[in-house]
Amino acid sequence: MSEAKTCLFDVPGCAALRRTLRCDPEQFRRVRNALLKTFASDAVATAEFIGRDRLAIHALTLEQRHESAVDGATKLLLRTGQGLLTETVVLRIASGRCTVCVSSQVGCAAACQFCATGTMGIARSLSTAEILDQVLQAGQILAEQGRRLRNVVFMGMGEPFHNEANVHAAVDRLLDPAGFHLSPSKILVSTVGVIDAMLRFAERFPRVGLALSLHSVEPDTRRKLIPLAKKNPLPELRRTIAELNRIQGRGVMLEYLMLQDVNDSDEDADALVAWTEGLDVHINVIPYNPIDDAPHLQATPRTRVDAFAARLRDAGRKTTRRHSLGRDIEAACGQLVKRSNLRPR
Numbered sequence: 001m002s003e004a005k006t007c008l009f010d011v012p013g014c015a016a017l018r019r020t021l022r023c024d025p026e027q028f029r030r031v032r033n034a035l036l037k038t039f040a041s042d043a044v045a046t047a048e049f050i051g052r053d054r055l056a057i058h059a060l061t062l063e064q065r066h067e068s069a070v071d072g073a074t075k076l077l078l079r080t081g082q083g084l085l086t087e088t089v090v091l092r093i094a095s096g097r098c099t100v101c102v103s104s105q106v107g108c109a110a111a112c113q114f115c116a117t118g119t120m121g122i123a124r125s126l127s128t129a130e131i132l133d134q135v136l137q138a139g140q141i142l143a144e145q146g147r148r149l150r151n152v153v154f155m156g157m158g159e160p161f162h163n164e165a166n167v168h169a170a171v172d173r174l175l176d177p178a179g180f181h182l183s184p185s186k187i188l189v190s191t192v193g194v195i196d197a198m199l200r201f202a203e204r205f206p207r208v209g210l211a212l213s214l215h216s217v218e219p220d221t222r223r224k225l226i227p228l229a230k231k232n233p234l235p236e237l238r239r240t241i242a243e244l245n246r247i248q249g250r251g252v253m254l255e256y257l258m259l260q261d262v263n264d265s266d267e268d269a270d271a272l273v274a275w276t277e278g279l280d281v282h283i284n285v286i287p288y289n290p291i292d293d294a295p296h297l298q299a300t301p302r303t304r305v306d307a308f309a310a311r312l313r314d315a316g317r318k319t320t321r322r323h324s325l326g327r328d329i330e331a332a333c334g335q336l337v338k339r340s341n342l343r344p345r
């Protein structure tokens with residue numbers, strides 16, 4: 001009978017394996033650094049490691065890889081040990097900065113109207129190892145191409161703060177000098193606004209970025225788009241951002257999806273300016289990728305997106321327009337997983 005393997009991300013397990021193998025700690029450190037810091041291939045990293053047959057490097061199996069024909073995005077469909085699919089997006093931005101967008105759950109209970117993942121319901125939260133393996137696999141793909149992974153964003157499937165303990169543990173490991181050793185400024189966690197969890201996160205990781213999916217400052221509109229807004233109302237969210245500014249000493253990113261005739265008028269822009277008065281925020285205006293499940297939601301035309309962003313800038317708000325990558329590989333989070341799950345395996 002073959003012996004059970006030890007997960008690379010199981011720190012006490014790896015220490016026990018090292019003792020069992022009577023392996024030189026330096027040899028083990030080299031394997032770990034080759035994988036997590038330089039994203040070497042599995043074969044190269046473990047070539048001289050006596051315990052390579054006892055180490056499980058990956059927590060997820062790469063099932064499909066979709067390359068965008070029009071820009072630098074790659075979407076990975078990854079399968080968990082229980083056979084569930086999740087997805088990860090590798091973004092190669094023209095400036096050369098490479099980012100991985102990781103999932104924290106399979107499906108999502110938040111049920112946001114504009115999101116394909118939200119229409120799937122929740123299957124389960126991903127483990128810390130499953131979150132970290134997305135970073136490792138993305139880093140290895142980029143390293144093969146001579147590129148370097150720079151940023152990790154939690155903007156894939158799932159609400160990160162519905163999987164709080166595992167997301168905290170994953171961020172710990174991303175920052176850890178003995179782990180991936182990323183700078184906190186290179187990590188961004190995006191939430192639809194789970195107030196208590198945002199504050200806990202900021203206390204624990206004061207230098208890691210937080211993004212809030214805001215999308216509207218009109219209470220009824222926001223509640224329709226994001227059912228969780230009922231539990232986390234706008235006045236409290238506003239006070240929370242002020243508190244995050246105080247704790248972190250840095251700005252909060254506000255994500256604003258542009259939906260035609262829903263939240264994209266000049267009045268909406270003015271309301272957003274008024275709502276953000278006195279807050280340290282950076283507004284990211286995001287073009288919408290329509291999904292089949294929400295035929296009533298359409299993308300705001302490009303000229304209106306630009307006019308909306310200009311109005312925010314003219315009022316003194318730091319504003320950028322996000323360029324959506326990977327449209328041709330179904331960039332809307334969850335679309336690809338949904339489709340694959342419908343096909344018989």
Ligand code: SF4
Pocket residue numbers: 108109110111112115116117118119156157158159192333
């Ligand atoms: S937008 Fe995020 S929080 Fe909302 S349903 Fe989709 S994955 Fe969940």
